[in-house]
Amino acid sequence: MTIFDAHDLIVRDLAANGDNATDYVIGNVHFNLTTLNHWNYTIFGNGTISNGSWCFLTFEPYVPQLLYPNGTFINGTWCYTPVKHIGVRGGVGVAFACLFGLSLVPTLINLAKHGKLYLPAEKRFYPIGRRWQWYWAILVAVAAMIGLFTGIDVDRYYIASLPIVLNSFFWFLLQMGAMALVWESVRHWGSWMERQYIDPNPFVLQQTDRRGMFELWLPIVFYMWLWLNFFLIVPRNWGNLELQRDPDQSAMFAEPTATDSRFKAATFCLLACWLTTLVSLWHSIRHYEERSRGLFNRVIGGLGYMPFRFVLMLPIALGLVAYQGLAAWDFSVSPLKQDTNFVAMYVGGYVPALLLIIILNVSGFMRPNEDKALIQQRRERGAAIDAEMGIARKPAWWRRVNGDRGASNMRDLIMRNVREVGGRNTNDQNVDAVVDRRAREADTTASPAPIEMNEMRRANSGTSSIRTARAPPPYTPYTGKSEARRTEVAMQAAAGFLFPNAAPPPSFSESVTTDEPRGRTSSQARASNVRPGTSERSNSTQSSQSLNGQPQQVRSMLDI
Known part of the structure; x- marks a missing residue:
């Protein structure tokens, strides 16, 4: 038997080509022709034999050795078996998958760095808002790794099967995640600008004004276009992409599926996402940066205020959209084709997403945590206000050296302020003032009796x-x-x-009684009858000498 080329279009009905009318030879192995025809087996030009349910390879060294009357081949090799070597798609894909895998390490480091809170969480600025860009970077890296590793089986499978579908599916997810990564980077930068703008005065911008409502609806518009892109691509019959076993079959089934109107409309949805990102950047520059006069000056000023990472990320994201549109119109450069143009596939399909992750991680290492940056700005504003008021703040070591550990509560803080203003305890000041005043009054009193x-x-x-x-009234001596x-x-x-x-x-009138001798007070009389306890206050010394003596x-x- 002649082994047909994989791209040959010949489909042969089985006829006797062996020793007799019921003998059929495949790779020097004789099979019963009656059994083959009974089970509707047909040999194809790509070296396979199939009846629609079962498919086996018919070339060396995978030729079946025996056929049972029930239509089962013995020692046959299933058509959907990885029998080839890794090709260009798989080899280059492994290299790119390793790069995407390595990008997860700095992404997780930046997520921990920028996602950590050093200030109380605010309802107006949720902590998850600053983390979304890193979440999308992780999703892009994971989707790229899964899709690229399945490219190995795309090369090794003798007949296109599920690996080409998985490779294409995760590539589209990669495109969506990369666009969302750029969007979240731009959106969060605008949120960070707003946070710095209102930190000195939280009431300078309202959340219900035109600006606030625009910022509320803009993310909804972006994700609406992104989800439209997802629903135009994902819910479909992906089985037609597997029908790439010869050029005619590919042109009849795979190419119309890969270039249909839904893929083309999805490209426009992705372009709308990019334009929404551009509008968000323009909005943030307009409201949170200084304005310039004239159109030309505004353009120059906007480019100056815009972070440099966006100067790189936005054109790369636009190139990503352009390649997806090119693949939707030209099947020869589409990653959905098994034997596609691999240079166009990797340069246009995977390099942009990898560059976006690298730029994001490099900028993340260069930028500080936003809470720390805000704390530093507050310190600088406080130092400027103190300088205007002429207040010289002591350094932090001053309190430790002088033993001032700070007040633990409001009461201690108030008492510390009182001591700093007055210099001494308030009770001590009052007692000294009373003593001085009484001494002056005693000096001016014209009394012959000495004053104690x-x-x-x-x-x-x-x-x-x-x-x-x-x-108090002046002292009147006892007469x-x-x-x-x-x-x-x-x-x-x-x-x-x-x-x-x-x-x-x-x-004196209460202390003197009629039944006591003159000169003895009632307190002395009570003390002679009842001795006070140790917990009771008494003016005596609680001794027998003080009660009985003079x-x-x-x-x-x-x-x-």
Whole structure:
């Protein structure tokens, strides 16, 4: 038997070509012709024999060795078996897959760097907004790796099958993810500009104005075009792409599917996504950067304000859209074709996505975390305001050296401010002022009797110098005949001065009773009957000597 070329269009009905009328020879192996015809087997020009359900290779060294009457071949090789060597598609695809895999490492590093929060999360700027560009970069890398590794089986399969479908499917996902990567980079840059713009004054821009509503609807418009691109491409009959077993079959089934109107319309949807990204960039420059007069100056100013990474990413993304449109019109350069132009396929289909990820990662390493950048801007604004007001801030080590660890709560902060303003404790200042005022009043009093101290009463007596601004009444010496009573009044005045928080002593009229001898107070009488406990406050020393002995003679402050 002659082994037909893989691109030969001959389809032969089986007829006797062996030793007799019921003998058929395939690769020097004799088969029963009656059984072959009974099971509707047909030999094709690409070296296969099939009946629509079963397909086997018919060239050496994969020739079947035996045919059972039930139509089963023994030691046959299934047509959809990787029997070829890796070709150009698979070899170059492995190299690109490794590059995309390596790009995951810096992408994850940048995701951890820029996604970390150093400030409280704000409702107006969600933390996930700054991470989406890195999520899309991961999706692009994973989709590229899966699609490129399946390119190995595209080369090795003798007949085109599922690998060509997987390779094409993940390539389209790669295109969508790359466009979304560019969009999220531009959108988030605008959000970062807005955050810096309103950080000094959160009320300078409203969220319900025309600008805010435009920023609300713009992402919805972008993802609407992106999802239209997805639904025009993905939900379809992908089986026609497998029918590339010879040129006529490919021209009849695969090419019309790969260049139909849905693929062409999907290209325009992807172009709309690119234009929406361009509008978002223009909107951010217009509202968050300085404006220039004149059209020419505005163009120059916009290019100057725009980050350099966008100068590279936007043209690359436009080239990605252009190649997808070219593949939708020209099947010879489409990645959906098994034997396509591999230079056009990799340069136009995979290099742009890889460059976008590289540019994004390089810019991510060069830029700081946004929360840290915002903290630094706040420090600079604070330093500028302090310089205008003439305030010199001490460095951080100053507090540690001087033992000032900062206030732990609001009460400590207020007390620290009071000490800084007054210099000393407030109670100490009041006591000193009272002593000075009383000394001046004592000097001006024309009394022949010596003045030791005056009684200081609590707030309920209306004469407290601590709680009221009024000066206490001048000291009136005791003019009675009882020397014990005179001494007791002096002691009470001294005790009230030294212990201002103590209970006020009873008045003289309340302390003297009719049944006690003259000169003895009621407090002494009560102390002789009931001894106060250790937890009770008493003006006595709680000793038998102080109860039974004579009152102490006060001569000076050292005796008290």
